[in-house]
Amino acid sequence: MKKFMNSAGTLAQDSLEGFVAAHGDIVMFGAGRKYVRRRMLSPGKVAIISGGGAGHEPMHTGFVGHGMLDAACTGYVFTSPTPDQIYAAIHETDNGAGTLLIVKNYDGDVMNFEMAAEMAISGGTHRIETIIVNDDIAVERSARGTGRRGVAGTLVVEKIAGAAAQAGATLDQLKVLGDAVVGATLNDGRGLEGHDGAADDARDVSAWPG
């Protein structure tokens, strides 16, 4: 056994079960266990939701709580959460002040959060703004068209926007603030060669997406 898991298919959800059990004073599952939310939502506050693939913990569930996120949606390992999960989080945490989505710049995340936002807006009851985080200059030289990815700078965006929302900022103000923090944040990183599971270049390609 190389990993503490029962099966690869249930790893992400089994981990979430333990996370919620360990931090039950701060978080709880949303309906259908589709996402993790604050135990206590603040009335009249803009809801802030993020999410992404499992495998990047403690981001994002670890950032759910007072002064940061209201909900986080987790997919399978390195796989984006589904629009259905994200929509459920939007619908159930909206306190009437609107919802700010903080999304890392990956194809799957951007697409699924966008679909969920469209579902929520078309219902006529939700106001949504989205911040796309693209702090990573390590891949700027890439030939890929999607541009810089969102990585560790996402924490900074979520902390600062979360504090402003907690202090009563409006959805429009949070959109401006979040974009400004993205513009003021850059990240670069390196992994170590020869690490288990990344012994050659080709296998390394699974390292970060989602």
Add this chain to the structure above:
Amino acid sequence: MRWRSVSAFTANRAARDKVTDASAIVALICRHILDDFGSLDGQSVLLFVNGLGGTPQSELYLVFGLARAFLEERGVVIARSLVGTYVTSLDMAGISITVTQLDERLTRLWDAPVLTAALRW
């Protein structure tokens, strides 16, 4: 010791860096960030050193010390700092360095109380 870029799913790996010690890789990363910002001379920033899941805290602090010294020598004011394993890629050995330009307002919002599983002050 060889380091490689975590620019993971890029097909072109020509940008791979071959450096031999922590000071060199930290200088390379910080130089890259400084160049992208243009100039940060006299600018207050948050310096955040993050572990990717398989690098111990001792090395993260080592990297932070080097990064702080490198940036301060170039006029950057490290107004706030964060070191830890927060944004990972399973158990990948590696680090990332994040720099956020801070003004008075962003500093106040960064300092505001937070109570989450991973961040709390």
